[in-house]
Amino acid sequence: MAKIDRATSLFAVNRYDRKRAVTAKCDVIENPDTDKIFAQLREEILPSLGFRPANESAVSFMDMAFIGTVGTPSEGLRAEFTGESEETAKNMNYLTASMMIAVILIFAILVYQFSSFRQACIVMLTVPLSFVGVVAGMFISDFPFSLATFIGLVSLTGIVVNDAIVVVDFINQGRKRGLKVRDAIIEAGINRLRPVMLTTATTIGGLLPLFLNLSGGAEFWQPLTGAVIFGLAFATILTLLVIPVAYSLAYFNADKKAAAAA
Structure with missing residues (x-):
């Protein structure tokens, strides 16, 4: 009647502003400079993953939201800085x-x-x-x-x-x-x-x-x-x-x- 398999799946669906969300966290070196870390995320890491600023302007330190570019693996996704x-x-x-x-x-x-x-x-x-x-x-x-x-x-x-x-x-x-x-x-x-x-x-x-x-x-x-x-x-x-x-x-x-x- 049925086949039972063990598999890994989501144990909870988290939401941010009523939208499905996944929180990405990482460890940093001792005494980090948060401004440099966020600058690297904005200027290097997120663009390399196919994200672009949501406001369509040049990347600045005030950019908080990024959206996936069409034709990239990040299409349809939205990345935001929180905390x-x-x-x-x-x-x-x-x-x-x-x-x-x-x-x-x-x-x-x-x-x-x-x-x-x-x-x-x-x-x-x-x-x-x-x-x-x-x-x-x-x-x-x-x-x-x-x-x-x-x-x-x-x-x-x-x-x-x-x-x-x-x-x-x-x-x-x-x-x-x-x-x-x-x-x-x-x-x-x-x-x-x-x-x-x-x-x-x-x-x-x-x-x-x-x-x-x-x-x-x-x-x-x-x-x-x-x-x-x-x-x-x-x-x-x-x-x-x-x-x-x-x-x-x-x-x-x-x-x-x-x-x-x-």
Whole structure:
């Protein structure tokens, strides 16, 4: 009536987002760099198996889903990164949105404080300058651009504008006293140099123990503090140079207009 054979089969059908799924796991070497592992999966291993990014664009570190190419053994299959990589991508998107909101709010506060769009834009120049310092600092320290680094980047957005606010406000005070733009900029550079440098030094000094990991156990916080330290140091140096130049360019004819109005 029947024939019974022993065979190996699935003992359970696992699903992910209501679709049949198989979870692939593997062991890695000690102290792995997850960014390099996922980059190798995206750029080498998955393409060699016939997968391509689902968004049809160039492969980037934000690609989370791949689909099988027609005519390959992977046709009809879909590969997605889950676990740590999935959570990291979600957090990156959340932090990116938070940074955009923070930049908009900071800009609105600066416009209200200075009653000038030009001066608000001058102060906001320090934000991209700090990003250059973060990239250089991560390269020098050999830290990956991880989630902790991005958190430091978001925090840095609200920190680096402080020095520029001090400089621009002092220039405005000098102009109210009747100084020309050039003289007000020179006076601000001389009188605000020490406060700006001391503010930066004290902030960096407070973060150094975490960055150097003197007591151990602060590996997660090192990229975060490194982003703040290098970004703040780089932005401070350029603030003392770029902000006065930007102010002079924005108000290059302000003295002539004031004289004509008088």
